[in-house]
Amino acid sequence: GGDVDSKDVVRNVVLVPIATIGCGKTTIALALVKLFGWGHFQNDNVKTKKGRGQVFADTISSLLVTNPVVFADRNNHQKRERDQLINDISKTMPNVRFVAIHYVHDRANFEPIRAATRARVLSRGDNHQTIQAGSKDQGEIIEIMEGFMHRFQPVDTSDAPDDHFDLVIDIDPTIESRENLEVVIEKLHSTYPGLFRDREMPTPSDLDAAVQWAMEYQPDFKMD
Numbered sequence: 001g002g003d004v005d006s007k008d009v010v011r012n013v014v015l016v017p018i019a020t021i022g023c024g025k026t027t028i029a030l031a032l033v034k035l036f037g038w039g040h041f042q043n044d045n046v047k048t049k050k051g052r053g054q055v056f057a058d059t060i061s062s063l064l065v066t067n068p069v070v071f072a073d074r075n076n077h078q079k080r081e082r083d084q085l086i087n088d089i090s091k092t093m094p095n096v097r098f099v100a101i102h103y104v105h106d107r108a109n110f111e112p113i114r115a116a117t118r119a120r121v122l123s124r125g126d127n128h129q130t131i132q133a134g135s136k137d138q139g140e141i142i143e144i145m146e147g148f149m150h151r152f153q154p155v156d157t158s159d160a161p162d163d164h165f166d167l168v169i170d171i172d173p174t175i176e177s178r179e180n181l182e183v184v185i186e187k188l189h190s191t192y193p194g195l196f197r198d199r200e201m202p203t204p205s206d207l208d209a210a211v212q213w214a215m216e217y218q219p220d221f222k223m224d
């Protein structure tokens, strides 16, 4: 919210992915970090057991002090999680714009989504924040992924909490992260040109390189 026109927004933007495991959230987040130096925090780096949601939200709020845009990297696949994140951040930072990065999950498209996300997660061994594929059997991983698919609640801006989103960017979990990254940057640029002021926009080969770098990045924290 806030009274400032979108065109004049230069900071305090939180990117909220709405996704399931293997959609490419972390890949896009890391590519944005590489291209623009924005902030990024992964839920699995919250090392406490109690009050994890609050710690996650507080970390995003604190990153907004030094980063104009912060990527809140968790699935946020249920309205309850979106509500908690938006409320807890808004308590400490009243003028934040929340942007949904909505990996659209139509029921009719579940089979292609399963095929794409499973292929990514199962083929990449230990390179994942939530699932270290090497440490679990495939059936177990698929069950965890199915749980997220089953609980997924699409964005509905006609009602709370999703009516708090300033912008919803729909992307497709079955296509390459390179293409989704381009859609995200184009939408952000057209809605909030002030976030990109005083800088050259990345070229197609910059986008290629950023996604390549993101896919080679190894997470530094493992859950056991």
Ligand code: IDP
Pocket (backbone or CB within 6 Å): 019, 020, 021, 022, 023, 024, 025, 026, 027, 028, 120, 121, 124, 127, 128, 129, 175, 176, 177, 178, 214, 215, 216
């Ligand atoms: P998530 O954060 O939504 O769970 P990521 O960790 O970004 O998903 O991606 C899951 C796996 O798929 C990672 O190993 C990542 O490197 C890989 N990946 C992401 N996007 C692509 C793509 O466009 N093509 C091939 N592999 C990809």
